[in-house]
Amino acid sequence: MSSTEQGTSSAAPAEPTTAPESAAAPEVPESFYYVHGKDKVVHKVSAGALQHSALIHGMISNLGYTEEQAKANPFPFENIDGDILQMVVDWCNQHKGKPTPPEDTNLPKQKEKLFDLVLAVNYLEIKELLTYCCKQVAMMVKGKSPEEIREIWMIPTDAEDEAAEKEAKKRAGKEAAGETAAAAGDAK
Amino acid sequence: MPIPLLSFPSDLLRDIFKGCDPFDLYQLSECSKRTRKSIMTNTSKNNWKIKGNDKKIGVLCGNVRYRFIKTTTPTSYYEYSQVNRFYGDWSERVKGMFIPYPNGGFTELFVYLVDTFRIRTVNELRSPNETAPSCSFDQYLELMRSVIDRELDVERLCCDTKGDKCAIANFMELSNQINVTEAFHCDQPFPPGFQHQFTRFPIQILLKGASTISKIFEIFISIDAEFWVRKKTLLDNSPKITRS
Numbered sequence: 001m002s003s004t005e006q007g008t009s010s011a012a013p014a015e016p017t018t019a020p021e022s023a024a025a026p027e028v029p030e031s032f033y034y035v036h037g038k039d040k041v042v043h044k045v046s047a048g049a050l051q052h053s054a055l056i057h058g059m060i061s062n063l064g065y066t067e068e069q070a071k072a073n074p075f076p077f078e079n080i081d082g083d084i085l086q087m088v089v090d091w092c093n094q095h096k097g098k099p100t101p102p103e104d105t106n107l108p109k110q111k112e113k114l115f116d117l118v119l120a121v122n123y124l125e126i127k128e129l130l131t132y133c134c135k136q137v138a139m140m141v142k143g144k145s146p147e148e149i150r151e152i153w154m155i156p157t158d159a160e161d162e163a164a165e166k167e168a169k170k171r172a173g174k175e176a177a178g179e180t181a182a183a184a185g186d187a188k
Numbered sequence: 189m190p191i192p193l194l195s196f197p198s199d200l201l202r203d204i205f206k207g208c209d210p211f212d213l214y215q216l217s218e219c220s221k222r223t224r225k226s227i228m229t230n231t232s233k234n235n236w237k238i239k240g241n242d243k244k245i246g247v248l249c250g251n252v253r254y255r256f257i258k259t260t261t262p263t264s265y266y267e268y269s270q271v272n273r274f275y276g277d278w279s280e281r282v283k284g285m286f287i288p289y290p291n292g293g294f295t296e297l298f299v300y301l302v303d304t305f306r307i308r309t310v311n312e313l314r315s316p317n318e319t320a321p322s323c324s325f326d327q328y329l330e331l332m333r334s335v336i337d338r339e340l341d342v343e344r345l346c347c348d349t350k351g352d353k354c355a356i357a358n359f360m361e362l363s364n365q366i367n368v369t370e371a372f373h374c375d376q377p378f379p380p381g382f383q384h385q386f387t388r389f390p391i392q393i394l395l396k397g398a399s400t401i402s403k404i405f406e407i408f409i410s411i412d413a414e415f416w417v418r419k420k421t422l423l424d425n426s427p428k429i430t431r432s
Contacts, residue, residue: 115191122200134200137191138207146218153193155219 031067033060034074035089039082042074049092054125080120084113088120091129194226201230210236210247210254210305211285217304224304231306237343238302239311242294244284245301248311252281256297259286295331302338310335313366314346315359325355332362342366345390346373360384 033050036042050056056075065073077085118133141149149155156164196204205213205227213231217224237248244257290296301307313335315328328349335342345368347359356376363372368390378384386393 118196118200122197130200130203134203135207137193137204138212140191141208141212141216143211144215146215149216150219152190153216153219154190155193155223158220158222161220161222 031070033065033070035077035085036074037077037080037082037085041082041086043085043089045089045092046096049089049096051097052092052095052126052128053088054127056124077120077124079123081116084116084120087113087117088124088126088129092126095128194222198230201226202232205231209252209283210249210301211283213305214256214285214287214301227304228306233306233308235309236305236307237309237311238298238305238307239313240294240298241314241316242289245294245298246311247301247305247307252283255282255284256301257284257286258289258294260288293327295327295334298331299334302334302340308340310340310342312344312346313342314344315349325349329355329358329362332359332366336362336365339367342368343370344368344373345371346375348373348375357382364388 031047032044033047033056034042034044035056047060050060059075080088114133114136118130118137121130121133140152144152150157193201193204208216213227217227234249239246239248240256242258244255247254247256290300302310313332316325345363345366347356347363349355356374356378359376360374364385364387366388368388370390371392371394372390373394
């Protein structure tokens with residue numbers, strides 16, 4: 001998993017990166033929240049856009065933050081890379097207040113980041129985006145032979161699996177023996 | 189960029205497998221024992237159906253039929269697509285893939301696909317015959333036992349095999365243990381004095397029996413009791429049918 005160490009690491013964000021907003025200005029002033037990933041770069045996201053994420057939506061409902069409090073305490077997602085979080089935030093902004101069409105063209109296309117994106121989206125509980133991402137993953141092996149699939153999805157062969165299993169058993173045996181020896185030493 | 193599929197949590201694997209068709213899942217299951225196990229564990233119950241013979245095995249998914257067609261040259265792997273038009277607007281899309289059958293032949297692949305895809309319904313289970321010599325009759329009976337063990341529903345159970353009169357007793361005995369939902373067809377003559385008691389009743393039962401004067405009786409027995417009793421009197425050398 002790649003990590004980009006940029007932005008501020010302090011609790012209070014310096015300059016939040018403003019996500020693109022819809023052209024039509026809402027009549028009622030919209031509340032905004034702030035999130036940051038592993039890189040500590042803070043993203044400003046509207047409450048409407050964040051509704052896509054069941055996790056964040058739940059956090060907002062439970063915390064009852066004012067806008068000031070939200071700005072001072074961005075939601076930390078330390079397990080998500082900054083660029084991945086950016087992609088997710090962009091998608092949420094693009095789909096603010098509207099359902100995702102079955103064939104969504106405004107979705108992240110970078111296949112190299114698909115694995116991290118799927119994990120992030122799953123963590124953030126964004127159902128529509130997760131469905132799309134899983135479909136994208138499935139599409140990667142359409143019409144491929146087992147050998148090609150093994151490469152694309154990094155699937156070990158039976159022999160490799162057996163060797164790994166043997167190795168794990170050996171390691172577990174050694175660890176157990178080490179623990180027994182340590183316990184015996186303590187008893188003495 | 190490769191993706192470590194088996195590192196995904198199982199709920200995600202379930203979502204990914206949902207986006208795969210039977211061909212994708214079959215090819216994936218061939219990658220390793222672990223991937224096949226993963227498919228079997230993380231595939232949610234589906235309404236796919238299966239049917240087949242020695243030449244091809246079809247997996248029906250809605251209005252798309254995926255055919256696993258037997259080939260002896262593994263290099264001839266490819267897909268084709270055609271549209272079968274049936275009554276009115278209803279049409280069926282057919283996709284085919286050429287694969288070598290395993291050593292156990294048709295029956296081994298049939299059971300492999302049932303288990304891998306977690307199929308619960310057999311569209312048609314037809315005994316080997318002259319036009320579709322899928323396997324030996326013994327293998328067919330073995331396949332019936334596999335279906336019984338897995339408690340699968342069978343929409344149509346058909347026995348077309350000619351000649352082996354002894355085998356029919358085994359077939360009829362096993363057929364009582366299968367949940368046949370739509371039709372039971374038996375095209376094989378029964379030995380003299382053969383008796384059978386049905387314990388399960390599909391919508392339609394069709395028996396063909398040759399009498400001593402070589403007259404062919406063909407009867408449709410409705411599940412309606414009155415109709416049944418009336419029709420069974422037409423049977424000559426056919427099994428004596430009694431309702432349990």
